[in-house]
Each structure stands twice: as C-alpha cells, then as structure tokens.
Amino acid sequence: MSSSPSVSPLRVLLVDDDDASVYTYARLLRGAGLDVVACRSATEARAHAEREHFDVVVVDYWMPEMNGAQLLASVRATLGPRTPPFLLVTAMAAPIPAVQRARFAAVLEKPFSFSSLRRAIAMLTAGDELVRS
Numbered sequence: 001m002s003s004s005p006s007v008s009p010l011r012v013l014l015v016d017d018d019d020a021s022v023y024t025y026a027r028l029l030r031g032a033g034l035d036v037v038a039c040r041s042a043t044e045a046r047a048h049a050e051r052e053h054f055d056v057v058v059v060d061y062w063m064p065e066m067n068g069a070q071l072l073a074s075v076r077a078t079l080g081p082r083t084p085p086f087l088l089v090t091a092m093a094a095p096i097p098a099v100q101r102a103r104f105a106a107v108l109e110k111p112f113s114f115s116s117l118r119r120a121i122a123m124l125t126a127g128d129e130l131v132r133s
Contacts, residue, residue: 009035010125011053015045015071016060016089025058028114034121042071049075054084055125058117061090069100085124089117 012034016022019040026038037052039045042065049057057075061068068088076083085105089112090096101107106120 009033010055010121011035012037012121013045013048013052013054013057013059013084014038015040015042015057015063015068017041017063018060021060025117028117029121032118042066042068042074046071046074049084050078056121057084057086058089058121059086061088061096062092069096069103072103087120087124 012029014022014025014029014036016025017040022038022040026036029036037048037054039048042059042063045057045059048054057072059068059071063071066074068086068090072083072086075086086103088101088104088107089110090107091110105124108116108120
C-alpha cells in the first residue's frame with residue numbers, strides 16, 4: 001500500500017484593523033481550506049510573522065499603529081529573504097505612494113471578489129491549488 005504525500009493548507013497571516021473585514025476574509029479563506037491567523041493590529045501581526053511560518057500575508061494599508069508598508073519593512077528587516085509575499089488590500093490605493101505600492105507582491109483594491117482574493121493568493125504562492133504538498 002503506498003502512502004500519499006502529506007498535504008497541508010497554505011498558511012495565511014491576515015491583517016486588518018476593521019473587525020468586519022477580518023471576520024469575513026478569515027471565514028471565507030478558512031472555508032476554502034486555508035490555515036488563517038487573523039490579526040487586528042500590525043503589532044500583533046508582526047509578532048506572529050516573526051515566530052511562525054506563513055506562505056502569504058494579506059494586509060490592509062491604512063491601520064492606526066503602523067501602515068501595511070511599515071509592517072512589511074519591519075518583517076523584512078527581521079526575516080530577510082524568508083519574508084513571505086505580502087498582498088496589499090486597501091480601499092484607497094490612489095493616495096499610497098507608488099514606491100510603497102511597488103514593495104508589495106500584489107495589490108487588491110477594495111471592494112474585491114473572493115475569487116480575486118483566492119486567485120491572488122494562488123498566484124503569490126505559485127500554485128493553482130490553495131493547498132501545498
């Protein structure tokens with residue numbers, strides 16, 4: 001009897017200070033079989049990112065403590081090349097300087113469809129499926 005390879009869900013760090021957004025995105029992503037750690041602050045997310053492995057970070061830009069670009073810079077300073085891709089989700093992309101937008105692996109402007117979010121995560125994790133072997 002052959003054993004099939006172990007399949008584990010992609011790990012997603014979700015960061016947004018809006019409770020409704022965190023709840024909705026986390027529920028949908030978990031429903032799609034992803035392992036989601038949801039954070040409502042950049043400080044909380046930074047702590048998780050520095051001590052746990054994530055395949056992708058989905059982060060809002062406009063947050064009170066530090067914005068998404070500052071979070072990315074902080075995590076990158078600690079993890080270096082081990083930094084997972086950061087997917088920026090924001091309702092107001094226009095006022096974000098282009099140089100800061102360019103630091104992110106991808107940008108989704110709110111409102112977006114769940115299928116758009118799934119496609120972006122699949123693209124950033126280099127897979128057509130939302131699980132990895």
